[in-house]
Amino acid sequence: MAEIPWETVIESSGAxxxxxxxxxxxxxxxxxxxxRRLSGKDTEAIYGAPFTKxxxxxxxxxxxxxxxxxxxxxxxxxxxxxxxxxxxYKGKDESINRNETxxxxxxxxxEEIHHRGEILCIYWQHDIQPPYISYTKYxxxxxx
Numbered sequence: 001m002a003e004i005p006w007e008t009v010i011e012s013s014g015a016x017x018x019x020x021x022x023x024x025x026x027x028x029x030x031x032x033x034x035x036r037r038l039s040g041k042d043t044e045a046i047y048g049a050p051f052t053k054x055x056x057x058x059x060x061x062x063x064x065x066x067x068x069x070x071x072x073x074x075x076x077x078x079x080x081x082x083x084x085x086x087x088x089y090k091g092k093d094e095s096i097n098r099n100e101t102x103x104x105x106x107x108x109x110x111e112e113i114h115h116r117g118e119i120l121c122i123y124w125q126h127d128i129q130p131p132y133i134s135y136t137k138y139x140x141x142x143x144x
Contacts, residue, residue, distance in 0.1 A: 004056070006083050008020070008126055011127055019108045024060065026051075026115065027116070031112065032070065034104055082101060083101050084102060086099070087099055114130060
């Protein structure tokens with residue numbers, strides 16, 4: 001996103017959320033929400049900030065860094081036993097839901113993939129070649 005004009009990032013796109021910024025922030029919020037929920041931490045303020053609070057790439061990057069740090073902290077402590085355990089939570093409709101932790105994490109990944117695809121389509125609509133960064137390139141070589 002940093003390579004494209006800010007006006008394009010915030011332009012109404014007619015997608016699931018109004019703009020590239022909003023779609024990207026929604027993806028971050030969803031990850032943040034589920035990681036905090038799985039960690040037993042408060043999630044109330046996550047959806048409270050309007051997308052318009054993020055007025056430039058730097059503010060979005062700061063939030064992305066925060067979410068990534070919390071996700072990494074959670075994953076570093078995750079055991080196989082915890083991954084297979086049942087996670088119980090209240091849904092938006094106040095119903096009690098029970099899913100394996102692994103399935104909740106797969107949902108987070110699916111949400112990210114879905115919205116990343118949306119963003120890529122918006123790039124193409126603007127004749128912008130989206131950057132390709134594979135997960136292995138992003139993570140870099142292992143030190144193990």
